Amino acid sequence: MNDMSTTDQRMIPANGHAAAFELKGQVEAARFVKGTVKSVKQPLLNLMDEPRGKRASQLLFGERFRVIDERDGYAFGQAERDGYCGYVVSGALGGEEQPSHWVAAPATHLYPKPEIKAPPEVAIFFGSQVKVVADHGDFVKIATGHFVPRAHVQPLKARFSDPVGVADLLLGTPYLWGGSSRWGIDCSGLVQMALLACGMECPRDSDQQRSLGRDLHHGEPYLRGDLVFWDGHVGIMASEDVLIHANAHHMAVAYEPITEARNRFRDSNVGDIAAKKRLKLPDN
Template identity: 30%
Template sequence: MEKSICTYGLIPVRSEASERAEMVTQLLFGDTFDILERRTDWCKIRQHDDCYEGWINSNLLLKLSAKEVESWMCGKKWIVPSPFIKLVSEPDKTTHLISGGSAIFFNGEDTNCFTIGNKEFYLSGNSSPLKPAGSIADIAMAYMNAPYLWGGRSFYGIDCSGFTQVVFKVAGLQLPRDASQQVELGSIINFVEEAALGDLAFFDNEEGNITHVGICLGKGDIIHASGRVRVDKLDHQGIYNDESRTYTHKLRVIKRII
């Protein structure tokens, strides 16, 4: 099966082969995927990390050999810890902004360069693969005020489960894409007072479907993407928004993932 690597900061993945179709998720730089089907100007893909499927514009597809993709997939990756960093590509000296959670396989342990296809990229600015990512709280708080975007996985727009997925990916743990899938992981925390940093809190709608997820910060606080990435209070009823003085999400369960 043909495979490739995302070489753009973001590639929208849509529910159908149309620019007007719903964006269900995004590929981040360095994500690898299978090409399941081809149509005029469109490719149906399956992402390797979370098995999510959808359609991308074929103009954004880089043709690579199976050996190149396999080498990238098997290599030890550096996961970009900050919300975004800058890359420069050679030989055209084009600048690329890539998002937190992007994966990079360097040419060597003591270099900031890597190669995909016929292009060589290198880190620009103060970014360094030697700099530690920090705690779950540090990673999550770096996304404060990022706008909510259905299907988004970046600082420029992110949804609730995209937020938890990217934060945990930077921390070294791969989560499924959707909140309804993430809730299947981990062990149940019986009392909200026992929620600790890194626990995931899940919320349901009137039909009982899981529709929202956030990351517990401890001491009754939760960080989540709702309108924007924000910190609110969490209790046994759900998320309480001090600004509107209302409960915005009804708590279903808290799970310990790490």
């Protein structure tokens, strides 16, 4: 995912003050560094286009972030998940930790004791990464000292086989520009989380995702798992006729007949479908 030859600024770990050492001779920077890999220590962390800027994406608990430059309470660097670059609040990062499991439920609570009646202290979300350190029956203990229901986590290499089924886990999630979790998600965030959960590489933004798969031939019917793109929007076909997508019309992840979505976008300033792509799915 991390193609250093790209000219996409979202994927280049350089901000003028510092740049990744492998970019020496390719970009201008005051210094070139190897960077320091750190782990996210809070449930969600906004990845911004500049310090105190707009949310471009989000990082999840336990995900790793390569810090290239740090100043004034913000760290600039690159997300391990997809190579996306930006700024995060420095205080939300901690030392690098090697996770062993990931959260495969829409969300899970972190309990102070391995008891379902114990008051949970915080929730983390689908895709978060944890290090399991002990087994406690129906719970596992993670490195923070909290307990997580065993049913909510899977070994790090375990994956789903159906992106639509993953997207369905997030049905009803509020729409949130730049969101990447059950707390809030946008159209390309939903596609990315669905594909990554199935072991398929996927960039963050919808324009980048148009490079995935092959174009559908003229008149070729949709299959479950096909991606449909408009200008600035993407969804996943759940069947030949129905789309699942995070969208601002429903302000949520929702199912919608493709004809209704197409007519609605045509009647707005979005326009008609721009691309239809078929992916090589894990079970194909």
